Amino acid sequence: MSREISNLSSLSDVARFDPLGSFEDLFRDFRQAPLGRWMEGRQAMKMDVSENEAAYLVKADVPGMKKENIKVDIDGNKVSIVAEVSDSKEEKDGETLIRCERSCERMQRVFSLAHEVDAAHAVAKYEDGVLALTLPKKNGKEARQLKID
Structure with missing residues (x-):
């Protein structure tokens, strides 16, 4: 056994030996799994909520969406924003889609x-x-779905 150790040029050679691969490689492989790709594509909706005596004011970041693609539902004190x-995949003659995110x-x-929220008087606006x-x-x-202006 002492002969095997003497063949190593230094202790750093032992430290570099990793039979399972690097810790980083392990998680890179996990991220490439279908579930990992699905989670990477999802974005968290960031929002601010403030309140005064009469109402709640909510500002939610929903970048890259059209107002037609946003749905707000109110049911009592519960608010849902989806x-x-x-996008449909567009194919052009002579082009091959390599990656679509x-x-x-x-x-x-x-x-x-x-x-609870007065759904009949709630207002939704979408800009920038x-x-x-x-x-x-x-x-x-009272439950109601809001129309976005």
């Missing part, structure tokens, strides 16, 4: 507020990738 777009995107955020919601407070429960 934005989904699915823009074909389908979905963002979703569901949250509850301390007070930001969805702005004005959600008036109400006593009682």
Whole structure:
């Protein structure tokens, strides 16, 4: 055994030996799995929520979406924002699609507020990738899907 150790040029050669591959390689392989690719494509919807005496004000980042692809549902104090777009794959003569990362995107955020929302008077506006919601407070429960201006 001492003969085998003497053949190593230094202790750093032992430290470099890794029979399982690098720790980084392990996770790179995991990210390449179908579930890993699915998770990488998903984006978290970032938002700010503020409140005054009369209403909640919500600003949510929904970049790259058209207002037609955004759905806001209100049910009592529960608010759901879903934005989904699915681009069709365009094929051109003489071109081969090598990688497509823009074909389908979905963002979703569901949250509850301390007070119920007056869905009949709620307002949604979408401009420059930001969805702005004005959600008036109400006593009682009413469900409604908002039209985005």
